[in-house]
Amino acid sequence: MILPGSPHVAYRGDTLFIEDCPLAGLAAEFGTPLFVYSQTAMREAAAGWRSALTGRDHLICYAMKANSSLAVLQTFIEAGCGLDIVSGGELERALAAGADPERIVFSGVGKSRTEMRQALEAGVLCFNVESEAELDVLSAVATRLRRTARISLRVNPDVDAGTHPYISTGLKANKFGVAHQRAVAVYRHATTLPGIEVAGIDCHIGSQITEVGPYLDALDRVLDLVEAVEAEGIRLHHLDLGGGLGITYTDETPPAADALVRALLERIDERGHGHRRILFEPGRALVGNAGVLVSEVLYLKPGDAKSFCIVDAAMNDLMRPAMYEAWMGIVPCRRRDAAPSIYDVVGPICESGDWLGRDRALAVEAGDLLAVLSAGAYCMSMASNYNTRGRAAEVMVRGDSAWLIREREKPSELFRGERLLPKV
Numbered sequence: 447m448i449l450p451g452s453p454h455v456a457y458r459g460d461t462l463f464i465e466d467c468p469l470a471g472l473a474a475e476f477g478t479p480l481f482v483y484s485q486t487a488m489r490e491a492a493a494g495w496r497s498a499l500t501g502r503d504h505l506i507c508y509a510m511k512a513n514s515s516l517a518v519l520q521t522f523i524e525a526g527c528g529l530d531i532v533s534g535g536e537l538e539r540a541l542a543a544g545a546d547p548e549r550i551v552f553s554g555v556g557k558s559r560t561e562m563r564q565a566l567e568a569g570v571l572c573f574n575v576e577s578e579a580e581l582d583v584l585s586a587v588a589t590r591l592r593r594t595a596r597i598s599l600r601v602n603p604d605v606d607a608g609t610h611p612y613i614s615t616g617l618k619a620n621k622f623g624v625a626h627q628r629a630v631a632v633y634r635h636a637t638t639l640p641g642i643e644v645a646g647i648d649c650h651i652g653s654q655i656t657e658v659g660p661y662l663d664a665l666d667r668v669l670d671l672v673e674a675v676e677a678e679g680i681r682l683h684h685l686d687l688g689g690g691l692g693i694t695y696t697d698e699t700p701p702a703a704d705a706l707v708r709a710l711l712e713r714i715d716e717r718g719h720g721h722r723r724i725l726f727e728p729g730r731a732l733v734g735n736a737g738v739l740v741s742e743v744l745y746l747k748p749g750d751a752k753s754f755c756i757v758d759a760a761m762n763d764l765m766r767p768a769m770y771e772a773w774m775g776i777v778p779c780r781r782r783d784a785a786p787s788i789y790d791v792v793g794p795i796c797e798s799g800d801w802l803g804r805d806r807a808l809a810v811e812a813g814d815l816l817a818v819l820s821a822g823a824y825c826m827s828m829a830s831n832y833n834t835r836g837r838a839a840e841v842m843v844r845g846d847s848a849w850l851i852r853e854r855e856k857p858s859e860l861f862r863g864e865r866l867l868p869k870v
């Protein structure tokens with residue numbers, strides 16, 4: 447049986463391995479729920495993006511909100527990636543992981559003054575500015591610090607929703623970016639502001655995109671703007687084409703990163719923009735398939751309408767099903783030679799929305815271990831402490847070596863900063 451997602455998560459006989467480590471062995475050593483990542487899968491994903499860009503001035507900025515654990519950041523930094531951050535907290539994490547600020551771009555619609563100051567003091571490569579108001583505030587903050595903020599405008603290419611309805615951030619109705627028709631005027635305004643240096647242009651049109659078409663449409667719109675802006679005598683040094691490339695959770699067939707990059711570079715060259723520095727901001731496509739969430743079956747609860755498989759992982763560990771009704775593969779860590787039954791796989795949290803998978807055919811018994819596949823992106827980084835559940839531990843695997851990269855959170859740590867009221 448070939449599993450969807452990473453080739454580094456596969457059965458050998460009836461035992462599920464990640465690289466050369468059996469998941470059941472890791473669960474026995476580190477407990478459950480447990481996130482386990484393949485470092486080789488991450489390195490290969492980064493190499494896929496870079497291979498099509500060799501010989502070009504480029505920077506792959508890993509969008510760290512997908513998975514911001516320090517050892518994950520370290521893996522991508524060592525692979526030659528920069529980082530795309532969306533908060534001051536992410537900046538602190540990035541620096542703690544050893545990132546070079548000159549390889550960090552700062553995205554997001556709501557950067558605070560404090561965050562701007564922090565990023566200017568660190569010396570980040572570029573602010574991806576999302577509104578005129580933000581630009582004015584950034585100018586004021588930079589001027590007061592006697593620094594210069596290099597900026598890109600994040601333009602909203604308004605890619606046609608009719609043909610690509612799954613794109614969620616590149617439409618007029620979204621909160622993201624500067625409207626296409628305003629962009630030239632905003633660039634003109636930027637050149638008049640103290641403390642601001644125009645560096646490039648940026649767009650990011652959505653997430654879990656599985657076709658090349660929308661990227662090419664957005665690219666064409668962005669290049670139209672580049673030409674209009676440069677016609678005003680304003681130089682744009684880099685093109686940042688954002689992230690958003692999808693992965694295989696079940697039967698999706700997204701283009702490979704190198705195929706996508708090649709198609710975009712071909713269009714860039716055709717239109718005479720091949721000399722520019724190229725940036726990308728992939729998140730999910732770098733880490734999504736590299737991780738699994740291992741969970742123990744606590745109870746089976748057969749019923750007339752539904753049967754439930756109650757596991758020790760929950761929506762606080764894995765938000766994607768509850769939040770987006772996302773489908774994620776769920777497979778046993780040791781296959782049983784028995785007829786499967788149909789279960790809803792659910793967690794212990796007091797919410798009907800607390801499910802990991804619905805109507806899954808599984809041959810399981812209490813005490814078995816299940817792996818949720820493709821859980822490397824937007825899982826641990828979205829985890830919460832709802833129900834005062836400590837967040838799961840994380841392990842990084844390479845070959846037959848495994849390292850604990852995050853300890854399981856203890857309940858006492860969850861209320862450490864809280865205070866009781868004075869007694870009356």
Ligand SMILES: *Cc1c(COP(=O)(O)O)cnc(C)c1O
Nearest residue numbers: 509553653689690727728729730
């Ligand atoms: C979230 C985000 C990304 C990464 O998106 P993925 O779908 O994970 O590749 C890139 N750029 C910006 C501005 C983002 O907000």
